[in-house]
Amino acid sequence: DTEVTQTPKHLVMGMTNKKSLKCEQHMGHRAMYWYKQKAKKPPELMFVYSYEKLSINESVPSRFSPECPNSSLLNLHLHALQPEDSALYLCASSQMMSDGLEQYFGPGTRLTVT
Amino acid sequence: GESVGLHLPTLSVQEGDNSIINCAYSNSASDYFIWYKQESGKGPQFIIDIRSNMDKRQGQRVTVLLNKTVKHLSLQIAATQPGDSAVYFCAEKRSGNNRLAFGKGNQVVVIP
Numbered sequence: 255d256t257e258v259t260q261t262p263k264h265l266v267m268g269m270t271n272k273k274s275l276k277c278e279q280h281m282g283h284r285a286m287y288w289y290k291q292k293a294k295k296p297p298e299l300m301f302v303y304s305y306e307k308l309s310i311n312e313s314v315p316s317r318f319s320p321e322c323p324n325s326s327l328l329n330l331h332l333h334a335l336q337p338e339d340s341a342l343y344l345c346a347s348s349q350m351m352s353d354g355l356e357q358y359f360g361p362g363t364r365l366t367v368t
Numbered sequence: 369g370e371s372v373g374l375h376l377p378t379l380s381v382q383e384g385d386n387s388i389i390n391c392a393y394s395n396s397a398s399d400y401f402i403w404y405k406q407e408s409g410k411g412p413q414f415i416i417d418i419r420s421n422m423d424k425r426q427g428q429r430v431t432v433l434l435n436k437t438v439k440h441l442s443l444q445i446a447a448t449q450p451g452d453s454a455v456y457f458c459a460e461k462r463s464g465n466n467r468l469a470f471g472k473g474n475q476v477v478v479i480p
Contacts, residue, residue: 258411294376296457296470297412310466344411351466356402359411 257281258360260345266366269335275363277328277345283358285309285351286328288320289344291362297344303328304351335367376455378475387445389474391458394439398460402468403432403443407454415443415456445476453478 258279267273277286285304289297302310303322317339319331328345342364346357381387393401399420404412416427418434418441425432431444441458458471 294473296473298470299467302466346411356414356417357468358414359404361409361411 258345258347258358260343260360260363262363263361264364264366266368267332267335268368269337271335272331272333274332275330275343275345275365277330277360278326279347279358279360280326281347281349281358282325283347283349284325285348285355286322287346287348287357288318288328288330289346289359291342291344297359301330302351309351332365335365337367340365340367376473376475378477380477380479381448383450383478383480384447387443387448387452387476389443389445389456389476391441391443391471391474392439393441393458393460393471395460395462395469396436396439397462397464398469399463400461401432401434401441402459402461403430403441404457404459404470405452405454406457406473412457448476448478450478450480452476 261276287302288300291297299312300314301320306322317334321329342362344362345360348355348357402417403415405415406412416430416432418425418432423434429446433442455473455475457473459468
């Protein structure tokens with residue numbers, strides 16, 4: 255199984271809502287990532303978890319809150335988002351957070367903030 | 369200057385022809401490179417990777433070339449098929465840095 259799954263596929267939320275994005279992998283990978291991708295742009299790294307601990311936060315606003323409940327799951331909690339946060343949110347995983355290891359991406363959650 | 373438009377560089381290629389997609393990187397400390405393919409509505413999909421101690425690597429119908437002298441990476445797709453239509457991103461990882469930095473992306477459109 256080389257699949258990273260993400261739910262939901264699409265999400266529309268208001269600026270006062272609280273919602274969560276979910277990501278799951280069963281490849282035994284110990285590094286998991288959140289990326290944000292705007293249309294026609296490359297993915298931008300948001301967070302990296304290594305062995306279930308937050309290792310990298312790329313100065314992401316606190317309205318985005320990541321969580322790694324176990325080695326297979328990664329969540330992104332959303333609260334008080336802005337319309338400019340509308341984007342494709344991609345989850346990825348790799349064997350370890352080390353140099354030169356391939357990241358497997360999920361299909362993404364298309365988020366629209368109204 | 370850097371383009372801020374919403375239009376990706378686009379390569380239109382006839383089905384069956386070979387495609388070449390280019391990528392320039394800026395950091396000579398980068399030691400690992402990946403090409404990803406992203407189809408509409410999907411996440412990036414790994415195509416092929418190469419380490420900086422190599423200058424060529426071949427996969428199934430794809431070849432990656434690395435020229436460290438001019439900091440240039442290319443992806444060659446042989447006998448391009450309609451299913452190859454996608455946006456292609458190069459990504460680099462710098463030695464000692466655990467982040468992947470993605471390039472701007474190139475759109476490939478295969479004409480049947």
